[in-house]
Every structure is written in C-alpha cells, then in structure tokens.
Amino acid sequence: MTMARTDLLFELGTEELPAGSLMVMAEALQQGLSEGLASHDLGFETSQLFATPRRLAVLITGLAVQAPERTVEALGPPVAASRDADGNWSPAALGFAKKQGVDVETLDAIATPKGERLGLRRVEAGATATAVLPDVIETAVAGIPVSKRMRWGRTQHEFLRPVQWLVALLGDDVVPVQLMGIRSDRVTRGHRFHHPQPISLDRAADYEKTLHDAFVLADFAARREQIRSQVVASAAEADAEAVIADDLLDEVTGLVEWPVALRGSFDPAFLEVPAGALISSMKEHQKYFHLLDKQGQLLPLFITIANLESSRPETIIAGNEKVIRPRLSDAAFFFDNDKSTPLADRRARLETVIFQQKLGSLADKTERITTLSGWLADKLGADPDTTRRGAELAKCDLVSDLVLEFPDLQGIAGAHYAAHDGEPQGVADTIEQHYWPRFAGDALPASPEAAAVALADRMDTLVGIFGIGQLPTGSKDPFALRRASLAVLRILMELGSDLDLGQIAQKAASGFTDGVLDGDTAQRVSDYAMDRFRAWYEDQGVPVAVLRAVIATGVTCPAEVDRRVQALTAFIGTEAATALAAANKRVANILAKSEDEATGKPDPALFEQPAEQQLHDRLLAVQPGVQTAVASGDFGHALAQLANLQDPVDAFFDEVMVNADDPATRNNRLELLAALRNAFTGIADFALLSGAGK
Numbered sequence: 001m002t003m004a005r006t007d008l009l010f011e012l013g014t015e016e017l018p019a020g021s022l023m024v025m026a027e028a029l030q031q032g033l034s035e036g037l038a039s040h041d042l043g044f045e046t047s048q049l050f051a052t053p054r055r056l057a058v059l060i061t062g063l064a065v066q067a068p069e070r071t072v073e074a075l076g077p078p079v080a081a082s083r084d085a086d087g088n089w090s091p092a093a094l095g096f097a098k099k100q101g102v103d104v105e106t107l108d109a110i111a112t113p114k115g116e117r118l119g120l121r122r123v124e125a126g127a128t129a130t131a132v133l134p135d136v137i138e139t140a141v142a143g144i145p146v147s148k149r150m151r152w153g154r155t156q157h158e159f160l161r162p163v164q165w166l167v168a169l170l171g172d173d174v175v176p177v178q179l180m181g182i183r184s185d186r187v188t189r190g191h192r193f194h195h196p197q198p199i200s201l202d203r204a205a206d207y208e209k210t211l212h213d214a215f216v217l218a219d220f221a222a223r224r225e226q227i228r229s230q231v232v233a234s235a236a237e238a239d240a241e242a243v244i245a246d247d248l249l250d251e252v253t254g255l256v257e258w259p260v261a262l263r264g265s266f267d268p269a270f271l272e273v274p275a276g277a278l279i280s281s282m283k284e285h286q287k288y289f290h291l292l293d294k295q296g297q298l299l300p301l302f303i304t305i306a307n308l309e310s311s312r313p314e315t316i317i318a319g320n321e322k323v324i325r326p327r328l329s330d331a332a333f334f335f336d337n338d339k340s341t342p343l344a345d346r347r348a349r350l351e352t353v354i355f356q357q358k359l360g361s362l363a364d365k366t367e368r369i370t371t372l373s374g375w376l377a378d379k380l381g382a383d384p385d386t387t388r389r390g391a392e393l394a395k396c397d398l399v400s401d402l403v404l405e406f407p408d409l410q411g412i413a414g415a416h417y418a419a420h421d422g423e424p425q426g427v428a429d430t431i432e433q434h435y436w437p438r439f440a441g442d443a444l445p446a447s448p449e450a451a452a453v454a455l456a457d458r459m460d461t462l463v464g465i466f467g468i469g470q471l472p473t474g475s476k477d478p479f480a481l482r483r484a485s486l487a488v489l490r491i492l493m494e495l496g497s498d499l500d501l502g503q504i505a506q507k508a509a510s511g512f513t514d515g516v517l518d519g520d521t522a523q524r525v526s527d528y529a530m531d532r533f534r535a536w537y538e539d540q541g542v543p544v545a546v547l548r549a550v551i552a553t554g555v556t557c558p559a560e561v562d563r564r565v566q567a568l569t570a571f572i573g574t575e576a577a578t579a580l581a582a583a584n585k586r587v588a589n590i591l592a593k594s595e596d597e598a599t600g601k602p603d604p605a606l607f608e609q610p611a612e613q614q615l616h617d618r619l620l621a622v623q624p625g626v627q628t629a630v631a632s633g634d635f636g637h638a639l640a641q642l643a644n645l646q647d648p649v650d651a652f653f654d655e656v657m658v659n660a661d662d663p664a665t666r667n668n669r670l671e672l673l674a675a676l677r678n679a680f681t682g683i684a685d686f687a688l689l690s691g692a693g694k
Helices: 019-039 090-098 129-144 204-213 220-237 248-252 268-273 274-288 313-338 341-352 362-380 384-393 399-404 413-418 425-432 450-466 481-495 499-508 521-531 532-538 542-551 558-571 575-593 611-633 634-655 663-681
Strands: 005-014 046-052 055-064 069-079 108-112 114-126 163-170 187-189 199-200 260-265 289-292 298-306 354-356
Touching: 005 019, 005 129, 005 187, 005 204, 019 055, 019 220, 019 248, 046 220, 055 204, 055 248, 069 090, 069 108, 108 199, 108 354, 108 384, 114 298, 129 163, 163 187, 187 204, 204 384, 220 248, 220 260, 220 289, 220 298, 260 313, 260 481, 268 274, 268 298, 268 313, 274 298, 274 313, 274 413, 298 313, 313 399, 341 384, 354 450, 362 384, 362 450, 362 481, 384 425, 384 450, 384 542, 399 413, 413 425, 413 558, 450 481, 450 499, 450 521, 481 499, 481 521, 481 532, 481 558, 499 521, 521 532, 532 542, 532 558, 542 558, 558 634, 575 663, 611 634, 611 663, 634 663
Parallel strands: none
Antiparallel strands: 005 055, 005 163, 046 055, 069 114, 108 114, 187 199, 260 298, 289 298
C-alpha cells in the first residue's frame, strides 16, 4: 500500500532580521522541522530552506501524511514468576495485565536476552501529520538560536525581531498553529515596496514562484548567485574586475530580497590614499564591492546592491556616491595627517600601549623582536641592517590615526609612511610583509628580511603567552596562537630552512626578563607548533599516521618534517612500504617485550641460519646509501634504498625463530632486529605506518 504524500510549507514573517544571523536561523528551523518529523516517523523527500531579511521558511516535499503502523512491545514479569505453585496467575502478572488494559490470558511469553518475559505485542496506527505538526512547528521555532531577544507591543512574546505573520500549509490546507500571539494562515507578503499587498497561497508548492512574482527571491543561495553574476557583469561593462569576498557577498545577500546591482564612482584623487583604507571604507561601512583594473590596481568605482528596481537608478547611485565621499575624506585626512610625523618618531608612543600586562608594552615587544629577528637574519641569510630597521619600525603604525581608524591597515600604512620618510624599499616591504600570512592560504613574506621579522614577531607572542600560562582553549584564542603557529611552520617550510623550532623558541624565551616565563615554555611552544602540522597535512589528504611516524623521531625542524612527510606519502602506497611497515611493527613489539635493551650491534659469528646472514649483509650494503641520502635531505632516495630490505626481512621472519632457547642466539637475533629498526627510524617510525597506505 502506497502512503499518501503532500508538501509542507512553514514561513515565519518578521521585521528585517540582521544579515549575519539569517542563515544560522534558517538552518536551525530546517533542522528542527526535519528532526521533529523524523521523531514521529513521518518521512519526506526533500527539504528546502528560504531566508530573506523579512522571512525564514522551509518547504518540505513528499511528506507522508501518516506514519506507518508500528508494533509496540510491553514487557512484564519473568514467565517463571508469572504463576504461583498452584498454577494460578501471580499478582505481578495480574497487575501487568490490568496496567495494559487486557485480560491476563491474552499475554504471551516473549523471549529476551534475560530470558522469557510475560508481555504484550500490539499494532498501533502511525502518527498523522495534521495531528503532530502544530507541536513540531512550535518546537522547531523555539529551537531557533536568538542572540538577543526583544519584545514588541504590549505582549510578552520575544524574538530577535517582531513577528508579523505565519504561514503553515499542508498541501492546500492551513495547519492551525499559534506562535507569539499570531495564528497561522495562508497569507504571506511580497516585496515591501514593489508588492506590499498581502498574497494568498493556494498550495504549499506555489511558494517560491508566487514570491518571485511578488519581487522576492526567497532562496538564499539563488539570490547570492544572482548578486554575484550581476556584480561580475557590471564590472565587465566597465572593463574591470570586481573583488567579491565571500563574507561581503553573504552579508549583502542577507540585506536584500530583490537585488539590483548599480555601479557608482568616487573622486580619483582619493586613490592617493592606501587602497586598503578605501576598500575598508567601501566594504565595512557601505557594503560596496570594489573594482580593479587589468593590473590589479584599485579603480575609483564601486558596485552597490539595491533592494529594488528603480525607474531612476541614477538617483540611487548619486545618493551612494554622496554617502561614500565623507568616509573616503576621513581616510584621506588621517593619511595626510599621519605623514606629518615620521614613522620612527612614533616609537616612543609604543611605550604607552600595553601588549600584555605581564609581558610589557609594544615598545618592549619591539625590542625583543628586533633582537630575535637579528639572530634569525644571520640564520636565514638576510641583510642584518634591513632586518633590524624593519623590526624597529614594524609596530610604529599601530599608533597612527589611519590604523586606529582602520585596524586592518597595520603594516600597509607603515610601509607607506616608511617610503614617505625615505626609508629603503626593503625596510618598507619588511614592515608590511611581516604580517604575512594574515590568513590560511595568504602569501608568505617575499624576502628573508621580512621572513625574519615575521618569525620573530610570532615566536615572541607564542613564547610570551605560553610562558604566562594563557594557552588557547576550545574556541578561545585571543592572541591567535593557532594561526601564528601555522604561519611559522609555513614560513620555515617555504624557506627550506634548517632552523629548529625548539632552538628558535629558546632564543625567543631568552629575550624576556628572568622569572616572567615558566621554565619549560620553549619545549611547550615547540610541541604546540609541531602539533599544528596535523591540520595542515589533513587538508592535503596526508594520512595522520605518516605525520605521527615522522614526529616520533623527535625531528622539530619544520622543513625537514615536510621533506620526510612528502617522501613517506609517496612511498606508503608501494608493496614494499606495506610489507616493511608490518615488519617494523612486528619488530617493535618483539623488542618491547625483551628484558634487555638491544643496541643494534649483532655478532655475525653467532648467526645460525642463512636468513640471518642475508639480512645482515643487505643491511650493511644499504646503510651507507641511506645515511648519505638522509644527511643530504633526500629522503625519497633513502626510502628507495630501504625498499631493498623487503625480501631478506620476509625471509628472516619465515625461517628464523627469534626467541631461540639459547640465550646468546636469542640476544644476537634481537640485536639484528634492533639494527633493522635503527635503519628505518632515522627517517620515521615505520611501526606507526602499518595500515597507513590502505
């Protein structure tokens, strides 16, 4: 028998909701409805959410109007205890039957894991959608996360914004629901200006098309894509490229119901101001998309998204151009005013800005990173004078008016001011690039001087914050230590530097006053940073076992870790790798159970089986090549050499009993296995690779 199905629409109409909350709320409503229906065994085919500034809605298609029948089982006392010695029903059995509303004679013996129990099985009709939907909808709405509730009118009802209407349709019938003082209906609303009159929906399935005809593009994803395509098209008309940041696109999508892209302009004279300040003004304050020319330079153009189709779009454009001018004028004023004071003269003001209460001021931090970056410059082959000067000036723009107004311009503003002051271009570049990478996937410092200051800045923060016990926990990471750690790893890997994380951490720790940091700070920072490799390689699809195998060797040079990981990743898919990983795991287990610690120095005179001698000979043959390859960092070649051990290792385990009765023979075989294991652990702990290539 085919179960009847229909569509369900629920819409919560409100005053304009905050753009940032829109999708989170819509997804919570969708999930709440889906889970509520599932709890009553009411299946459906698809679920589609809708979200605009004035509505949250979910359309569920193919909803079963009634859940299937279900067999309910109730268990009573054990069968053995259901009758007394005379064969009469016991009080427990009679009480159970009375509770179930049946005659005791109708009860059955039901097998359970704990023996037979007296019980009852009966078939119950499934829930009907009509009966359960009011509760399901009410629960789903209650589950919508609301950051800050408000009340409206004289009621005690609360929501993020006042609720204006409710639509609840099951097919073409209204589902009776009352929420926040409003009864559900089939009446929705179109665009506030283009179609303000109420709209009566005949069927749930008509929702999206009906709203579209009323100038509401209700599907968030479709509206987002329409905005993106309109922006791209408008930019192309100006022979330009629009920069469409995902966060801005999402926010603008949450602000409009009927998007229309309009292109405006501003005075080209403002282009003398750092582009970042202009972009920040346009993006953060006005929600504009900025445009670039073919060379990637900012154009005096912007694209705004209106929420209506106007018969006079030029009026809207003119209004937006008028609004943006004071914002850009402020940025120009700050920029010009800042240039009147040399960047170097701002260093004294850093003494008044606290970096962290226990770690001192920004002036203290600047002094530490200047010293540390000088040491790093020597290790990285950077120019010491450029590095030192860049470090001395790196934080000076933090007390400039432009950066105080536009914090995301730190470094960028400093580079402009340094160039204006006549500092060498390398110093200006170092000031800007020491903040690179700012986010995952961002560019790395382009010069060893900038890399030295970037490393010094982040390692000073890591060591300082760890040293006073303010480690990141859960989602709380106020000093962005996770991002700083990944940046350090990326920079050192890109440079191919042999610098050791522990060594850098120790040097950074030496810059703090005695007694400020915990004694084991450098080691903890090194361990924490190395642990960030896990997420880095997971994103690249590298098995976590590969990283564990490398880290187990104690290597803390990021560039070397990466070389070993890359070589191992290429190796583990081979037949030799699989066999040798399994053998290493077996060897590790055997050695772990041994009472005496083997050093890896067997005596060939004690070999009794040909397989022992063959394995030993092959080990001696490959060791020089392996050691040379490891010393030069060519781990791929080292692994290729070790692959030659597969056959003698297999033969050894097939033909040789390690735990021989004679103690001398047994110990000598353990020494041979230790030598085998030592050959591999110079690259990675192969015992941890077992199964990684599957």
